Amino acid sequence: MAVREADVHITLVGSEEQIQPALRKEGISHLVNFVPTSQVITMNDSPIEAIRKKKDSSIVVAFELLKKNEVDAVVSPGNSGAVMAAAIKFLGRLKDISRPGIASVFPTLKKPVVVMDVGANVDCRPKHLVQFGIMASAFSRIMFGIETPRVGLLSIGEEGGKGNALVKSAHFLFQDSGLNYIGNVEGRDTFVGDVDVIVCDGFVGNVCLKLSEGLAEAILSMLREEISKTLKARIGYFFARQAFSNFKKRVDYAEYGGAPLLGFNGTGVICHGRSNQVAIKNALLVADELARNKVNDHILAMLETSRPLQDFDENPAPSGAI
Amino acid sequence: MAVREADVHITLVGSEEQIQPALRKEGISHLVNFVPTSQVITMNDSPIEAIRKKKDSSIVVAFELLKKNEVDAVVSPGNSGAVMAAAIKFLGRLKDISRPGIASVFPTLKKPVVVMDVGANVDCRPKHLVQFGIMASAFSRIMFGIETPRVGLLSIGEEGGKGNALVKSAHFLFQDSGLNYIGNVEGRDTFVGDVDVIVCDGFVGNVCLKLSEGLAEAILSMLREEISKTLKARIGYFFARQAFSNFKKRVDYAEYGGAPLLGFNGTGVICHGRSNQVAIKNALLVADELARNKVNDHILAMLETSRPLQDFDENPAPSGAI
Numbered sequence: 001m002a003v004r005e006a007d008v009h010i011t012l013v014g015s016e017e018q019i020q021p022a023l024r025k026e027g028i029s030h031l032v033n034f035v036p037t038s039q040v041i042t043m044n045d046s047p048i049e050a051i052r053k054k055k056d057s058s059i060v061v062a063f064e065l066l067k068k069n070e071v072d073a074v075v076s077p078g079n080s081g082a083v084m085a086a087a088i089k090f091l092g093r094l095k096d097i098s099r100p101g102i103a104s105v106f107p108t109l110k111k112p113v114v115v116m117d118v119g120a121n122v123d124c125r126p127k128h129l130v131q132f133g134i135m136a137s138a139f140s141r142i143m144f145g146i147e148t149p150r151v152g153l154l155s156i157g158e159e160g161g162k163g164n165a166l167v168k169s170a171h172f173l174f175q176d177s178g179l180n181y182i183g184n185v186e187g188r189d190t191f192v193g194d195v196d197v198i199v200c201d202g203f204v205g206n207v208c209l210k211l212s213e214g215l216a217e218a219i220l221s222m223l224r225e226e227i228s229k230t231l232k233a234r235i236g237y238f239f240a241r242q243a244f245s246n247f248k249k250r251v252d253y254a255e256y257g258g259a260p261l262l263g264f265n266g267t268g269v270i271c272h273g274r275s276n277q278v279a280i281k282n283a284l285l286v287a288d289e290l291a292r293n294k295v296n297d298h299i300l301a302m303l304e305t306s307r308p309l310q311d312f313d314e315n316p317a318p319s320g321a322i
Numbered sequence: 323m324a325v326r327e328a329d330v331h332i333t334l335v336g337s338e339e340q341i342q343p344a345l346r347k348e349g350i351s352h353l354v355n356f357v358p359t360s361q362v363i364t365m366n367d368s369p370i371e372a373i374r375k376k377k378d379s380s381i382v383v384a385f386e387l388l389k390k391n392e393v394d395a396v397v398s399p400g401n402s403g404a405v406m407a408a409a410i411k412f413l414g415r416l417k418d419i420s421r422p423g424i425a426s427v428f429p430t431l432k433k434p435v436v437v438m439d440v441g442a443n444v445d446c447r448p449k450h451l452v453q454f455g456i457m458a459s460a461f462s463r464i465m466f467g468i469e470t471p472r473v474g475l476l477s478i479g480e481e482g483g484k485g486n487a488l489v490k491s492a493h494f495l496f497q498d499s500g501l502n503y504i505g506n507v508e509g510r511d512t513f514v515g516d517v518d519v520i521v522c523d524g525f526v527g528n529v530c531l532k533l534s535e536g537l538a539e540a541i542l543s544m545l546r547e548e549i550s551k552t553l554k555a556r557i558g559y560f561f562a563r564q565a566f567s568n569f570k571k572r573v574d575y576a577e578y579g580g581a582p583l584l585g586f587n588g589t590g591v592i593c594h595g596r597s598n599q600v601a602i603k604n605a606l607l608v609a610d611e612l613a614r615n616k617v618n619d620h621i622l623a624m625l626e627t628s629r630p631l632q633d634f635d636e637n638p639a640p641s642g643a644i
């Protein structure tokens with residue numbers, strides 16, 4: 001799907017027995033490169049240990065290819081901790097980024113919003129949040145063409161004084177960050193679409209991501225249940241089915257193409273372990289877009305103009321973070 | 323609505339000019355008591371200062387009535403911080419509860435789930451989370467008749483080793499808590515309905531609550547938008563409108579009747595500032611249920627059987643919480 005839809009070249013890395021028959025069946029062996037690997041990093045493997053011990057796994061081999069410039073980006077639906085660890089080990093952190101992170105695109109009533117971090121960094125310091133804001137802004141600029149994205153800090157009240165200790169400290173850093181910072185935003189605001197980037201720590205972001213996916217699915221199930229209860233409602237569904245299908249597409253996370261891993265010297269996109277073909281195709285197109293547009297150059301340029309951030313490196317950890 | 327639906331006696335506390343004409347208009351002046359107040363605590367007032375300075379506000383007067391046993395429970399859609407502060411000031415914390423909190427009922431595919439804390443305590447220690455688990459279990463027992471509710475700890479992976487520093491420490495406390503603790507649950511699990519109580523700190527809980535409300539509204543808007551686009555879909559809607567109305571009722575938070583304030587020597591229910599009449603009526607019925615069934619006796623009994631919790635009082639703050 002990706003090869004047919006855009007000018008991308010794909011290298012598949014993985015199990016020969018699983019991939020080759022599928023390629024032959026689809027008749028596309030000539031369209032993609034293939035690199036066989038013999039080991040598998042499972043979802044339960046400890047990331048650091050796994051990338052050290054399983055050198056012939058698809059995650060390790062793919063990032064080695066990226067390091068050798070044989071590919072321009074890596075897309076993986078595998079163990080996201082291991083993807084993160086491999087990215088940092090083989091390519092290194094981007095200059096002045098202390099913690100690479102994972103961004104995710106949420107559907108809203110208007111244009112999609114970028115949320116970062118959604119799981120890479122569970123215990124954060126204020127400056128990490130500002131760095132997430134910078135990286136997510138660069139992503140928003142490339143993917144959605146927004147020159148200076150509006151950045152909000154996820155909190156539990158709109159006033160700057162509201163939030164937990166981490167958010168309260170981060171609020172003041174953001175005000176001097178050079179970003180188009182619009183202040184705190186609440187969970188409610190996420191889906192309204194008046195903000196382009198929402199920043200939070202990886203624990204909160206991951207909970208929000210999974211909660212949203214779970215709620216969207218639950219709501220669709222409830223709707224299906226109610227509609228199947230009476231003949232009249234089923235007739236109604238028959239007439240409105242195109243509307244339902246458009247609606248489902250808007251709510252479906254698979255349409256938004258994976259979560260970019262930002263902050264290392266390369267381009268990577270992480271997908272859900274249970275991604276369908278549309279999700280993988282869209283992730284490949286996002287990776288292509290990020291690599292072509294040199295997302296890291298945008299991040300470095302934005303870091304350059306937010307130089308004051310460096311001053312906060314020497315600050316002690318926020319005292320209230322217990 | 324509440325008076326007609328159940329055997330409850332209502333005392334309204336507030337502005338004479340606003341309430342009396344409404345009571346006369348509805349012809350129900352004889353059905354409710356009325357206590358006039360002259361001051362208003364706004365949503366922006368600092369809670370502690372407001373309850374000290376505005377002694378003739380509805381929040382302060384209502385909790386004084388509760389203290390004097392002239393009412394059995396307080397329901398308020400006002401400044402929730404001020405409600406919390408007044409409850410603690412006038413009635414005191416429940417024995418062995420360090421932090422009273424706010425529980426909230428989320429709709430799921432099966433029976434509703436109780437989430438606590440949803441905003442009262444933004445920076446928590448592990449033992450606070452266990453106390454939330456105990457209080458929310460008592461609430462679940464009274465409201466949903468579940469004798470030993472299944473309690474889950476909201477985290478970003480199902481394994482006990484996953485989560486931020488707070489959650490990792492709390493996981494071990496929960497294992498010895500005497501609660502029916504089933505381990506970590508993820509955001510996705512919230513709406514499946516296989517767990518009765520979900521525990522989290524007040525920052526995460528408040529973000530989840532508002533995110534869920536926002537997403538449910540956004541999804542309904544998207545569905546309306548898609549359906550209004552074509553005549554065919556509008557015809558479909560006409561046939562299926564009863565199904566839609568049932569569906570909306572299931573997703574509507576107003577149906578779930580406010581958020582109980584648990585952990586003080588009294589009964590209180592906090593409502594959304596923008597509650598409609600159904601939400602207020604349901605909150606009154608929840609308050610009635612909690613007062614009749616003596617929710618605090620259940621909490622105290624559960625604390626009694628989870629005695630080991632006391633040992634953790636002397637523990638230092640979790641070291642990784644920065």
